[in-house]
Amino acid sequence: MPLNYTDSELKLSLKSSSVLIVDDQLLSVIVLKRILAEHFNIITANSGEEAIEVCKINAPDIILLDITMGGMSGIEMCLKLKTTPESQDIPVIFVTSFENQETACWEAGAVDFVKKPINPETLFRRVRAHITIKLQQDLLSQKVYFDDLTKVFNRRYFDAHFKKVELSALREKSDYALLLIDIDYFKQYNDIYGHIQGDNALRLVAQTLTNSLQRPSDFVARYGGEEFIVVLPNTSSEGALCVAEKLKKNIIDLGILHKYSEFNFLTVSIGGSTLQPHRNNKSTLDLADKKLYKAKDLGRNQVCF
CATH class of the missing domain: 3.40.50.2300 (Response regulator)
Known part of the structure; x- marks a missing residue:
């Protein structure tokens, strides 16, 4: 059509x-x-x-x-x-x-x-x-x-545009940050409340992440399943940490009940990294992924950089 x-x-x-x-x-x-x-x-x-x-x-x-x-x-x-x-x-x-x-x-x-x-x-x-x-x-x-369910960018967009952000940062000798975000105990949430409620929760989380960002250059993409990724151009580690804490707070403030979680509400774990400290080391995406696993190991509903 x-x-x-x-x-x-x-x-x-x-x-x-x-x-x-x-x-x-x-x-x-x-x-x-x-x-x-x-x-x-x-x-x-x-x-x-x-x-x-x-x-x-x-x-x-x-x-x-x-x-x-x-x-x-x-x-x-x-x-x-x-x-x-x-x-x-x-x-x-x-x-x-x-x-x-x-x-x-x-x-x-x-x-x-x-x-x-x-x-x-x-x-x-x-x-x-x-x-x-x-x-x-x-x-x-x-x-x-765009992801049909959550109405944020999809993995294809991230793959295509993240490289542009990185090349721009390298060219201008600036920094950028990545935040990899995972909804805590989401499989259990689907099991308890059903997939329709699970889809509704994904939409609410995606919209909250989007509304929490302040600059037109910042963007959210659904990275897969219950994972989202936030790209913050021209952002230092300190600035990214502030954004990550704000995102974590705004998600739990939604008040989405989750009986399986020890926090009683739907929460997220966030792993973050920036370009400049690691430009000659591993990729920012790999580092953010490792930090996300650390946030989960520390008990979830955490931000790790």
Whole structure:
């Protein structure tokens, strides 16, 4: 069955989509905003360097990019975006009067090329078309990468995106944390309360973990069965420990009764690790797994780093 939005869903998604305009000429920015502001959320940057920072904080759905700017050129910026895992999928349209640079724009990774002077209708329709394609791709990714039961990311998403987080941390010499989370005595919970209640508990735990995270870059994935994994980019051991303790508390605060558990309620054990202290040693995932087993050995409802 083909994946598609209803007309109303597509219009709503298009209206909330963000367009980043990158140009160091104020008049050009004003013209582009007048054409597109009625249809999309507009963000602006007056240099390639500023635009790169914008993309790190809040990635737009599409970028309109001039070729010639002070500092980093549009071609250089596009090449940098396309070689950075976090931004490589953002479509880029060059808007320029330099027709002789069109081949270079395609080779840099652009999805389209609009010549100045701009035809407003052409620009709007091309931007809308490329955002629609991106929305369809996002919808397909949601079908592929989300766990149907818990509505969080699945193992496939973790496998695909964790490597990007690690490469980014190594490149920027920053840190990241992994939290491997296991629901305590979950088999016994299913045996006592039944699988329907077990599924409900999994949903509640997944939603609580998601709601407990504060940053858009943090994410939860169902790692398998009753195990979840939380990825925290740009996070030290101290920061990750604080997050882990918060997650543990928020789960027991759900008050899900569990007669088999000595805590009387559903709890979780958490094992954590970060990149920097162990980058020349074992993988962070292996270390988090070992710490999780230690948390269980210590009596469960524990956090171990």
